Amino acid sequence: xxxxxRDRMLITGAFALxxxxxxxxxxxxxxxxxxxxxxxxxAKVTPLSADDEAERDAIVRAQRVVRxxxxxxxxxxxxxxxxxxxxxxxxxxxxxxxxxxxxxEEGKLTLSGSAGSREAINSYVTxxxxxxxxxxxxxxxxxxxxxxxHFTITIRGSF
Numbered sequence: 686x687x688x689x690x691r692d693r694m695l696i697t698g699a700f701a702l703x704x705x706x707x708x709x710x711x712x713x714x715x716x717x718x719x720x721x722x723x724x725x726x727x728a729k730v731t732p733l734s735a736d737d738e739a740e741r742d743a744i745v746r747a748q749r750v751v752r753x754x755x756x757x758x759x760x761x762x763x764x765x766x767x768x769x770x771x772x773x774x775x776x777x778x779x780x781x782x783x784x785x786x787x788x789x790e791e792g793k794l795t796l797s798g799s800a801g802s803r804e805a806i807n808s809y810v811t812x813x814x815x816x817x818x819x820x821x822x823x824x825x826x827x828x829x830x831x832x833x834x835h836f837t838i839t840i841r842g843s844f
Contacts, residue, residue: 743780764792767818771796771840774812778805791820794840806836818842 754765764786771794772781783797800806806824813822821841 740780764788764794767792767794767840767842770816770818771813774809774816776805776808776812778802779809791841791843794842796836796838796840798836799834800836801834809836810838813838813840 768784768786775781778801779798780800781796781798783795785795785797787793787795800809810822810824813819819840819842821839823839825837
């Protein structure tokens with residue numbers, strides 16, 4: 686008889702543990718479903734087009750150059766602050782592809798690149814003219830009249 690009660694107790698305990706495991710599983714199931722759905726949503730990221738990929742590569746390359754020159758720019762080259770200032774006001778859709786600098790009594794900074802429209806070039810020039818550190822900002826009239834989107838902006842100042 687004693688063995689009967691012991692077996693009964695083991696079977697009852699096993700059923701109780703199974704019931705507890707079932708409740709734990711059912712309580713964790715919604716969290717698992719939410720995380721799985723989120724992971725599936727993140728995995729369905731739209732692939733970048735060739736233009737987006739090329740622009741991303743250009744941005745990464747430019748950021749690497751800026752990072753490598755940052756220590757030199759802040760300590761020994763005061764005109765780098767002007768370059769940074771000129772690039773900071775650049776509106777979306779405007780890509781600066783070439784920067785040249787000439788030293789002199791009045792420094793000359795030339796930015797060349799491309800933009801999606803003439804309005805984007807105009808807004809960039811307006812933003813540059815609003816900067817107090819630049820004494821003159823000029824764009825050739827042919828650039829504003831053309832439709833190919835390429836531009837050259839000449840900036841003069843004491844930098």
